[in-house]
Every structure is written in C-alpha cells, then in structure tokens.
Amino acid sequence: MPTTYWKVRPYVLTGGRARTRQHLLVHTLVSVPFYDAVFASGLLPEARSLYEQARQTRSVAELSAVCGMSLGVTRVVLDDLAATDRLQIHDGHYTTQFDLHLLERLRDGLRQLA
Structure with missing residues (x-):
C-alpha cells in the first residue's frame, strides 16, 4: 500500500478537523x-468499530487503543x-488532574487488570 494512504486516511476520517466541540480527555467515559x-x-469502518x-462504557484512551x-x-x-445522539459522553467533573475520584477510578481499573 502506498505511504500516502496512511497520511491521508486520518485527514479523511476527521474531515481535516483536529478539534472537538466537547472537551474529551483520555479518561472521559x-x-x-441504545445500539442501532x-x-x-x-458508518465508516473506523467509526463503526468505535x-x-x-x-x-469505556474511556476515550481505551477505545483508541482497542480500535488501533x-x-x-x-x-x-x-x-x-x-453529535448524532447515538453516543453518550459521561461528564466527569475533575477539579485537577490529581482529583481523588480520578485516582480511585484508576486504582480500581488497575485492580481489575491484576
């Protein structure tokens, strides 16, 4: 496959956009x-996979990794x-990156992996 394919594909998937309307952090769930x-x-294969x-319920980072x-x-x-109302973004109110609730979620996730 030509190397230009790999350079163009992300641009095509995002329509050239790099910004989102909503602030999606790596730990945003x-x-x-309701699956349809x-x-x-x-959907395009990549969007369908996501x-x-x-x-x-998964984090943005987990979906990124799972879908490659x-x-x-x-x-x-x-x-x-x-934006199509087919996907729900769960609000996570974190005051800082060291928010206790976030750290507890991280700890619990690591325990599940062990």
Missing part, C-alpha cells in the same frame, strides 16, 4: 445507550458520533 445496527452499518466498542486509532482521530470521531 463514553457509551452507546442499521445506523452502525452506514461505536460497537462503546456498547460497553490515534487519540486525536478517536476524539474527533467520538465527537461526531455524540
């Missing part, structure tokens, strides 16, 4: 409240899905 198979079938993986997409592209595609 997203989910699909017909809607999913009309949509299907978000059937379980860069974090920037993942944020833009998730933002587009949220």
